[in-house]
Amino acid sequence: MAPRAPLVSFGLEPLPSSRNPNSSPAPKLYDSHDDPPQKPWHHYLPLCGTVLLILAPHPSLLYVLVTYHLQTLQTPFRFATHLLATYTLTFGAFSSLIVCVARDPGPVTETPQSEGDEVGLTEALMPDIDFDNPGGWCRKCWAPKPERTHHCSTCGRCVLKMDHHCPWLGSKCIGHRTYPAFLHFLCSVTLLAIYIAIISASGLWYAFNNPYNMNDYTPIHELILVFTGIIFTFVIGSFFLYHVYLVSTNQTTLENISPFFLLKHLPPLPRTGHTLSDPPLEPELSGPQRRLVKDAHGAMHLYDVGWRNNWAQVFGTQRKFGWLVRLWCGGASPGDGKRFPRNPRAEEMLAKLATELVKIDRNE
């Protein structure tokens, strides 16, 4: 049976290099020429900021819970409930943060089937990759580039179903294997911010109505918590809602912000009668042609197969409590991250887009 990659890896694996004669054959294609560049230390500063921002409200929160709920209201049950809820959400935020930082977001090639296997040219050129597709081969990694894979220039490698490169999570990419954890992280932080804002606002309201029942410092802590809770709810919450929209329509952030990725999926253009490359390149498109591509991108999403299937592609809802396993163990989205079913209307739309682009080119 083939050895399986660990779910979470905390260390950098030694990457064999073709320049070192003592090293074993390269198990991964992207590192067969050059190791991915080591990131400088300052790339990890935003991650420290993320951790500090999650921890920052807790001293004030504990102070408010003790002085308001326990001492003033004398409701230990409410105190325990709020304590449990806030620390469960904090645990959710940290567990998913660790998965996003420690886990490989989506290696393009797997470890060879057995030890000592040489990765020959035939094996390297995986037969399921369409090499006629200009996106099917990464010229920087010199390796196959499956559908929806992108090359991250900061990480210096390709990432399966790359969503975006996130400086706040250890300067790492969010990809096929870390996207569920990333959504958990956004959800936990948003819920934590909402929860803290609500319980602090209720304490603040009580302090206004009963100024002599509370000490002088509690309302100040409550005011700070309400203020920061509202800011985080809007900032992280809007980001979370944006990703709910992306999952529902089966788009990655990169696909959503760059409509011209559709060009490489167009069917072959007629050989003559136009000046476009096949497939067309973004810089050679005129204004009306660019508008046409943007309209097509807005009208139909290439991988949208219905919201239920779209969510199942990320969270694998077929398995009972599968989301719970992913939260604890950091599992990836289901599937190998290399093949994705397309919208049933995609071929028709792409053929129409190709025809329209050629028509505009002939008339210009």
Ligand SMILES: [Zn+2]
């Ligand atoms: Zn690459």
Ligand SMILES: [Zn+2]
């Ligand atoms: Zn990256």
